[in-house]
Structures are given as structure tokens and as C-alpha cells.
Amino acid sequence: MAVKKLTAAKLKKFEELIRKELQESRSYIDKTNQDQSKGARESAGDLSSYAFHQADQGSDTNLMEQTVMLMEQERDKIRLLNDALNRISEGNYGICEICGELIADTRLEIIPYARYCIDCTAKEEGKKRYRK
Ligand SMILES: [Zn+2]
Numbered sequence: 323m324a325v326k327k328l329t330a331a332k333l334k335k336f337e338e339l340i341r342k343e344l345q346e347s348r349s350y351i352d353k354t355n356q357d358q359s360k361g362a363r364e365s366a367g368d369l370s371s372y373a374f375h376q377a378d379q380g381s382d383t384n385l386m387e388q389t390v391m392l393m394e395q396e397r398d399k400i401r402l403l404n405d406a407l408n409r410i411s412e413g414n415y416g417i418c419e420i421c422g423e424l425i426a427d428t429r430l431e432i433i434p435y436a437r438y439c440i441d442c443t444a445k446e447e448g449k450k451r452y453r454k
Contacts, residue, residue: 324334325385326417326423326426327413327416327417328415328416328423332416333410333416334411335411336416336430337407340403340406340410340434340435341407342409343403343434344400344404346401347396348400348405349414350392350396351396351397351400353393354389354393356391375402383421399435401437403434405435416430418438418439420438420439420442420445420446421442423441424439425438425439425440426439426440
């Protein structure tokens with residue numbers, strides 16, 4: 323039985339895709355960090371005694387929470403993308419970790435860090451729903 327594996331050309335294509343997404347996530351985080359430290363300095367200047375009590379400024383707080391959430395998502399994504407790069411070097415990228423079948427190219431193009439094929443993802447999500 324032949325070992326299931328993506329061709330070298332495909333691996334290279336997905337590796338480039340992953341590196342591109344990593345770059346985008348990292349620059350988003352860098353940019354947001356810069357904006358936040360700039361914002362913190364500005365509000366410290368305005369209201370030095372209230373720098374840590376911005377409860378009145380509801381919209382600012384929501385925006386900050388949203389930013390924190392987005393940053394978390396980007397960090398998660400970076401972790402997943404790095405895992406995917408590891409799988410490329412280990413030679414098991416693009417193979418479903420549950421059933422061992424190849425993950426469809428169309429799926430990897432949308433989610434280059436996917437670890438399961440569409441069938442197994444659906445089954446896993448079905449299980450989660452039942453566990454409730
Ligand atoms: Zn599978």
C-alpha cells in the first residue's frame with residue numbers, strides 16, 4: 323500500500339500560503355501592539371489618575387475587549403500555522419489525523435492548517451453537539 327502524501331509541488335504551494343498567513347497575523351499583532359501602547363500613553367497624559375479606571379468610557383472598553391479577542395484569535399492562528407509548518411517538515415501535512423486520508427486541496431486552500439478531513443470534522447462536531 324502506497325503511503326498517502328501530498329506531492330512536493332503541492333506542499334510547496336501550501337507552505338507558501340501558510341507563511342503568507344503567518345506574516346499577516348504577525349503584522350496585525352505588531353500593529354495593534356503599537357496602537358495600544360500609543361493609546362495608553364495618550365490616555366495616561368489626559369487622565370493620569372484614571373488610567374486604570376476607564377469604566378465610564380464604555381465604547382473604548384468594548385473596543386479594547388474586541389481587540390483583545392481578535393489578538394487572541396490571531397495568536398491561536400499563529401500557533402496552528404506553526405503546527406502546520408511542523409507537519410510539512412515531518413511529512414504528514416495534509417493527512418487527516420483521524421482517518422489517515424488526504425485532506426481535500428480545496429479545504430487546505432481555505433484552512434491551510436486543517437488537521438482533519440471534512441468528514442471527520444463533521445463527525446467531531448456532531449459528537450460535541452451530542453455531548454451537551
Ligand atoms: Zn478524516
